[in-house]
Amino acid sequence: MKIRFLVFDIYGMGGTVRTVLNVTNYLAQSGYDVEIISVFRYRKVPFFEIDPRIKIIVLHDVASRRKDDTSLKTKTANKLAKMKSRLIHPDDEGYHFFSLLTDIKLYNFLKTISSGILVTTRPSFNIFASKYANKEVRIIGQEHLNFSIYPENMKKSILKHYGKLDYLATLTDEDTMDYTQLLKGGKVKVKKITNSIPNLQGVISPLDSKTIIAAGRLVPQKGFDLLIEAFKIVNQQYPDWKLKIFGDGREKNNLQDLITKYKLYNHVILMGSTQHIDIELSKASIYALSSRFEGFGMVIVEAMQCGVPVVSFDCPKGPSEIIAQNEDGVLVEDGNVEKFAESLMELMGNADKRKYFAKNGIDNVKRYEIENIGKIWEETINENLYNTNNQPVNSLV
Structure with missing residues (x-):
């Protein structure tokens, strides 16, 4: 039985x-036949390590495209690539990357499965x-947001089509309840399968560095503008601390302008992306999550795994499911920049509290280790071997 994951760009x-x-690395190591279908490829070398046993299929390879190719096939493809997608939902965050060309490639490939x-x-x-997968294929949809x-x-499209999935994997208890209620009457089974953390490559942070760390795509959702606003307040009392923000994205110039506006250029540093956030976390004393909303907040779990206490906005929907308030981190009223700054400063000035949170956090996040989450995936895969009448699905056995 082959298990395929359809992703935007696995590289x-x-x-x-x-x-x-x-x-997928866990499943491949456990002996499953795993294939990743990557609609795009924008890098020649993958950013993260991919198990060599996993077969990668790229539908639209931008990284290897030859600019000097003037063949009729390429000219036709280029023309189709300039036409808007008709099969990808226009509210998709990455809609502008898709085109009529990727529609054709994705549809044709899906029909071969x-x-x-x-x-x-x-x-x-x-x-x-x-809408388009063959009926014999069992579909597990992943939902990362509330x-x-x-x-x-x-919302209308989700309500119309998600009920046709076989499974919907959600990240939080609240999402599981919400989607179960919303999709009742369809054949889909909603099941919570949280994200997992890989084995730690760095070391546990000694929490002696005057460094706050944040990480994520530089987009409005992640609220790094709010974090810089908060750090402007923090910097007045703790001028010897630094804030390092890891990640790339379209808001980079706006964030840099904000740093310059508040004269924080010696204190707030946009670090770019990193393959090993756990190594960077091991050099920090506090992790700050300033998102306007989150599907889960995986980086909270990674910070705790590295023994770094977390200050997070209590945004919808994931952080409150991970953080135990004042036991292994701090949840701040959603969007309250002044309170966020106060919570950072409280931890900055209290080394014993940082260590207390860190110890509890390390124990808390063991539930997210890949060995535990991987078993849930294996159970879900095995459940999909049978239809609702407990009869084997012919194409899978």
């Missing part, structure tokens, strides 16, 4: 790529597969 960086590879399990990793892929976050048209 890129980001939380979805990292967590997909945690799972006649058996096995297909795991789809974003709403537009969940919808796409529910339903309330989406625009109205995406």
Whole structure:
């Protein structure tokens, strides 16, 4: 039985790529036949390590495209690539990357899959597969955000098509309850399968560095502008501390302008991306999560794994499920920049509290280790060997 994961770009960086590879690497090491279908490839070398036993299929290889190719096939492809996608939902965050060309490639490839399990990793892929995948293929859709976050048209499409999935994997208890209620009446089974953390490569932080760390795509969702606003307050009392923000994205110039505006250029540093955030975490004393919303907050778990206490906005929907308030971290009223600054300063000035949080956090996040989450995936795969009447699915046995 082949298990296929459909992703945007497995060669890129980001939380979805990292967590997909945690799972697929585990499954490959456990003897499963795993294949990753990457719609795009923008890098020649993958950002994260991929188990060599995993077969990678790239549908649209941008990284290897030859600019001097003037063949009719290439000219036709280039023309199609300039036309808007008609099959990817227009509310998809990455809609502008898709085109009529990627529609054709994705649709044609999907039609070649006649058996096995297909795991789809974003709403537009969940919808796409529910509409166009062959009936013999079992579909496990992954949902990384709470339903309330989406625009109205995406909500309508989710309600219309998610019920046709076989499984919907959600990240939090609240999401599981919400989607179960929303999709009742469809054949889909909603099941909580949280993201997992890989084995730690760095060391546990000694918590003696005057460094706060944050990481993620430089996009409005991650709220790094709010974090810089908070650090402006912090810097007045703790001028010897630094804030390091890891990641790349379209907000980089705006964030740099904000740093310059507040004259924080010696204190707030945009570090770019890193393959090994755990190594960087081991050099920090506090992790700050300033997101406006999160699907889960995987980096919270990674920080705790490295013994770094977390200050996080209590944004929808993941942080409150991970952090035990004032036991292994601090949840701050959503969007309250002044309170966020106060919570940072309280930890900055209290080494014993940092160590207390760190010790509890290390124990807390063992539940997210890949050995535990991997077993849930194996159970889900085995459940998909049978249909609702407990009869073997012919194409899978």
